[in-house]
Structures are given as structure tokens and as C-alpha cells.
Amino acid sequence: MLDHIRAGAKGRGSCPAGTNNRDLSFDFAKGILITLVIIGHLLQYLIYQGTDAFWLSPYFKSIYMFHMPLFMAISGYLSSGAILRKSFTQGVGERAMQILLPMLFWCTLIWTLKSAAIFPTKSLTDNLLDLSTEVIGTYWFIWAAFISFILIRVLTTFNRLSMWIISASAIAVAFAPITLSIAPLLKYTYPFYCLGFLFAQPIGWQNGLIWRYKSIFVVLFSIAAFICFLGWGKETYAYNNLVLIHDEQSAKQVFLM
Template identity: 30%
Template sequence: MPAAAGAGLRGHAVPARHAIRLFVRQQALPPIAAEARGRVLRPIHEREGVGALVSGQCGAGRASGFAMVPPAAAAETQAREGLAVPASETRTRLVDIDTAKGIGIVLVVLGHVVSQQVPAGHDWYQQLKTAIYLFHMPFFMYLSGYVLGYAGFGKREGAAEFIARRADRLLLPFFAFGLIIIAGKVVFSQIVHVDNTQDSLLAYLDGLFIHTSRSPATSVWYLYAAFVYALLFRFVVVPFPRLLPALIAIGLVLTQAEVESLLYADRVLRHAAFFFIGVWVGMRREAMAELLARHGWLILAAFAAALALAQVLAAPLLGLAVALLSIPALHFAATRLAAAGDPVFLFFGRYTMAIYLFNTICIGLVKGFGFVVVKWDGNAFYAYFIVLTLAGLFLPVLIRRVVERVTPRLARYIT
């Protein structure tokens, strides 16, 4: 970080964490953060033009327990399925959900710093990664389902239009980024260290699309899963809303099932419950607001206790409990941060798609070229941990901004 970033307005030194906050505040966030401050937990009117949802719980004009901010940036595309509401569908932004996305994507990046073998003497990172992997993707799936359930997109679209839009937004990036990652591994493995390489192009393609336990681009599975879930939402939940509890129950059972890693079936089935929980909560936003207002701190404490216990007791059902508790706990944390006007997670939440798609690429490139200079053994890993985390968060933001300027038509796939 440039020295100027750490200087206060009066010439005094500012700690690094404050310098980062200052940088983030300067990145077009004030219009949102200023309106969000102090309003997130107060009931205000729901957005207009969304129409009634499947359950009729969250139609236009109803009051919600969370604030929604009508930012100047509402015209900016927010159409990435499952993690953002299309700007054409709404005149407002859900600040707590944007903040929650920021929390989720930071956890994702932290878990991607090391993809294979943790350097000797740094078991703390393995413990951190193990803890994060208990709940970060369940929470992401919850947010995806929440937005779809809240907006009720499928009620106003024909089946063909629905499938086409989601294939364009989810399947096209899935295939494109999977192939880009393969090409990058093939090219850069001849120059620098690259993780998770295969012996041939056929092996790469087989891992990406068929025997997916050895996928060379494991991070993109979320896009494929979100597409499958969206189809289930449109063709099961929309016409038969009373089946939603059954889908959740079946999904919870499948979290404990042994499923073969073909076509990402294991990941899709094990995370389905969290997506449909999100749909259910999104259709009942006021109920979640009331729950968090009354019991948020207790839920957060229960989540922390379960997470700590899971580090010393290996039990599948305990892992499921951690994943389930993370949903209200992190949502509560997001509402508190948003109410305080915290800009950091809100900032990352607005760039979630770009960070999700590019973070492993950026981390891999920085690490590969860094290894040319110094390996990450011993104390060097602490520096690598910081640098790679920042690279995974901020380089994708830079990439998105460049793409928006150079080719706006492609930018919609990473926003």
C-alpha cells in the first residue's frame, strides 16, 4: 500500500486497518454507506415493482425489518443470479445482503490462499481453512436462495426465458472461466509453479466436467450448482410452493449422504438445503428480521461455540449444525455492520462476482511469480498470507473496473 494511504488528514500515521477502510470509503461507497448508516434495522417500505412472491409474504409495499437503500448506483447492473438483484427488477438495494455477501467472499478468499499442501509449521492456517470450509459455501448458497426467494423472479417469466437468462448468467461463465483456468494452467505451468495440474488436456477437461473431484477449477462449481437450483426453484417451488419444506428436508438428509463426484453431483446435493432455506427466508424477510432483533447475539454466540467445538470433535452432525447456525449468525453480523455504516464488507459485497471468479486466478499468479523470488516456507508464509489475501480481494476489483471501461458488454458477466 502506498505510504500516502496510511497518512491521516492531519499528517498523523494511521494503522493499516484504518488505511484500508479509508481506501474503501473512497471507492464510490459514500452514497450507499451514508444512507445505510443507522437505518438497516428500521422498518421501511419494500421496493416497488417486484410483485408478489410465491408465498405472498413479501410483496411490494410491505414493511421489512431490514433497511433497503435506494442508491444512486441503482442503475448499475446487479443481475448476477443468486448473489444480486437485477437493477431492472428493483429500485433499492438490500444493504444487509450486500454486506453479507462481502463477509462471505472474504471468507472464500481466505480459504483459497493455500489450495494444496500447507507449509510446514503453519497448522494454524489449516485449522482456519477447515473452520471456514464448514460454513462459508452453505452461507453463500443461503444468500443465493434468499435473493431469488425475495424477488420471486420466476413468477413473471416464461420457462424458456427463465432458462435462457440463467444459462447466460451462470452456465456461460462456468464454461468460460473453467476453460480460461485450464488454459492458464497449461501456459503458466511451463514458467512458474502452478497448483493442481494434470498430465493432458483431456485429463483437464475430464476433471472440469465429468470426474469433478479432481476439477482443475473447483471454484466454478458454484455457478453450475446455482443454475441447477434456479431450475428447481422455477419448476418446483414456483408452481408448488408447499413443496419447499420437503425440498429443505430432503436437502438436509443429503448433506450426510455419500455421493460420487460426477458432474459436481456431490456438491450440488450437499448444498441444496442451504439454498432452499435461503429461498424460504427470502420469502419471509420480516420474520428473519424479528428473529435477529430478538435473539441475534445469542445465535452468534451459539455459532461461535459450535464452531469451536467442531475443531476438537469430528462429528458430521456437528458440522451440519455449524453450517445451519452460520446462516442467522452471519446475517445478524451483516445487519450490525451495515447499521454501523461499515464500508469494507459492503465494498467487497458489491464486487462479489468478480472476486469469486478471479480470486483463485490472481492468487495463483501472484504466488507463482512470488515463488521465483522466495518460497513461502517458514516466516515467509505470513507475508504470503497477507499479500495473497489482498491480491485475491483487490485485483479482481481492478479487473472488473478495467473490463467495464474496455468492454462493457462483457462486464455484465462479472458484476
Template identity: 35%
Template structure:
């Protein structure tokens, strides 16, 4: 019994390291993508949107991060109470946003006053608060949504889907599009852990897993070849109901097709990345794994 317990602990630590490595790689991809965007002459004319490497990174790197975040949040829901989880999410996500953004805005305001003799408009400050470190806001709101469905709807999948569909109806303003985009990946990661799908997939034969992996990689390549500038969340946003301002709501099928495509390539790309990381992370050296784990 003691050996089995130690084996389970060792397996858990190995799995956690694997996920930390995956998060570390996702963070590095974020930095690399921003380097392509801001570190080249392409930034001024937005040609970076057509950069093949930029497309590859931005098609899946944030979905990957949110899948892992949702997967790990399942452990928190199992281990802590409602109030403890709300407090933890607030202190670990919202407080850092408020503190760091306040420091940033104070420095920027001081710079404007001293060097330019002007103030930062209140509207710009609000946009900074809502937009800066947006992925932390996304994790927070996705966590809150999952907590509500877990507590009041007993993790009913229909409730999760209904909430996601309702979010798609919302106009893409004040960063809402980014949260709507991230929500399904967080929920999928959470449910993947809740229902133990990792172990079920591991129980499949090697041949079946290889075939499924090849199909996923083929699907990702096909979707990648079809990716256009319009498919970026930053370009097309979300919100499948148009003409709301004119009080003539109409379903925007074109926007819906973009959303479906974006969700598909994000999910498939994230799964492909996890497969590659799972296969290779034990062979990249202990020190490298530990470093990537600390980054994650």
C-alpha cells in the same frame, strides 16, 4: 403513502447492501482460505487441514455464500417467469464457466504444446470443466432444483427435503458431493425469504434475539472444537449408501453422521456470521461497505 413507499425502498436498498457486504466478506474468506492452503509450506503435506483458522473459514464460508444466493434467488422467482429465470441462470452462470474455462484450457493446451510438446488429456479437460468454479455450477443446479419444486410442487417443503435426501444417496463422483453439500443451504435461504422469516425474527424482543444469538455462538464453538479432517467435504464427500459396486447396498451410518455434523456447523456458522455482519456493517464506514458490496 409516498413517504411509506420511499421508506420501503430505502429499507430494501439497505438490506440489499447488507447482503452484498455479506457476500463480499464470504468471497474474501474464500481467497483467504486459498491463501492459507496454497500460500504456505503446509500445502504439500496437507497440514493446512489442521490449521485452526482454515477450519473456522471452511466450516461455514460456502454455506454462507449459498444461504445468501438462495435468499436472493427468491426475488428472481417472484419477479420473473420460469423461462426467464432459466435463461438468466444459464447466461449468468453457465456461459461464464464455459467461456473462462475454454480460455483457460486453450492457454494451458498451448503452453503444454509449446513448452513441453504434449497435449492435455481429454479426461483432465473434462474434470476441469466440471470442477473449476464449482460454486457457480452449485448455484446453477440448486437454482434449477428450486425452480422445478416451485413450479411443479408449489414449494412443498417435503419435496425439497425428499430431493435433498435422494441426493445424499448418490455416490460422490464428478463433483456431485459439492452440489449435494450446498443444496440445503440454498433451499434454506430461499425459504427463509419466501416465508418472511427475517421480519418475524426482527419482531422478537432484543432480549430473546440476544439469547438466541449466544446459544448459536456457543453451539458453533462446541462444533468447531469437534471438527476433524474427516469432516471436510473434500475428504469424506457424500453418499450414504456404500457397496453399490458390489451390488450389496448398505446404509453408511458413519458417513451420515459426518453429513449431519457438516450441515449443522455450516448452517450455524453461517447464521453467526450473518449476525456479526448485521450488527457491525453499519459501523465500518460507508466507503468500506460500498467496497465490500461491490466485491459481493
């Protein structure tokens, strides 16, 4: 089964020179998600000025219900080709260069400017501690995507059983009682990354099943979205960053992802 999927991935990835096989709809979706994140931050800090009132905003709730899961699902979908076509070393190395290196550069640049202009009296040890917190905490979603990539790449080595194992791992991680550092954030992102990866595979059942029962799926999805909207709030928000949030005061100073 995995050999067939690898062949399909190679077929999708091998196009004549000069042709553009890029699906621009994903770029459009990512652009929309980035815009929604900015709007969410504006609501949190400009409209509601850092108070807890933003939790009750229907606009804020609508954005934060889905934007991170969808971002991870798109990442998993787009990473499918690299996971299946490339060796472990090549795939992980290229992924690190694509997402970790820019993140480290940007984080170091911001940290340097803050250390020089805002916190010039801090000791080097405190500044380095702040840098590590920024790298791990502020950019946790980058680490979540990178770790998800590695986990799925490892699980694809099981050949015929790999798709079943990846599905089982998504369920296991979602229900795992992990509470350390950014691990809770990973448990709520890895399953969506897996979902995107699985839907990228040329199995054929996805489109047939979805289009055949499209109306039913729309109704079920609408009901689920409505229930989530009613139940979503400060107590049920899954992406609270335990690296940066220590108490009520620090929670107000953190951009919610």
C-alpha cells in the same frame, strides 16, 4: 400460499425507474466471502506450502467451516425473485447466461493458455479431458448453484405445498447416500440454498421468531459453532472434490473450496 409469495416477490422487484432497491449488505457479504476464500488459499499454499499442516490452522478452520454454506444461502436468497417471478425457461436461461457462460469462457481461456504454454506436448484428447475435468471439477460450486436453482424452480410448481416440499427436499438431499462425481458436493450445498430461498419469502415468522428469541439463538448458534470447530478436520470436511481428488497426492494439489 405460493400465490401470496409470488405477489410479494413482484412487489419487491417492481420499483420505479431510477430507484436503487439493491441491498448492498449482500454485496458486502459476498465480498467478504471472496476475500476469505483468497486468504484460505494463501494459508493452504503459501503459509503451509501445500502440506497437511493447514488442517490444524485455527484460521483455516474458522474460514472453511462456514464460507461455502453462507455463499449458497446468499445465492438462494438472492435467486428467490427470479425463481418466483419468471417462467421456467426464462429463469433458467437467464441464470445460465449469468453464471454458466462466464464460467465456461473463463475456464476455456485458462485451459487454452495452459495447453499452449504449460502442456504443449499433450494430445488433443488429453487436453479436452483436462478441460472437461476443469469445467466440472474446479467450478463445481457454480454447477451446484445452477442445479439448486433448477430444482427449486421445479418444486415451486406445486403451489400451496411447494414450501413444504422444498424444505423436505433439502432434508432428503442432505441425507441421501450419493457418492458420484460432484453429487456429494451438491448434497452439502443444496440445503443451504433452500434455506436462503425460504428466508427470502415474506412469510413473517422468520423475523418475529428470531428477534423474539434472539439471545437463545445466539447461544445455540455459538455452541453449535464451537462444536463444529472442535470436530472440523480433514476427516470431516464435506467439500472434498471427488472429481479432482483421487489420492493423497492429488488432494494436496487442489484448492479446497
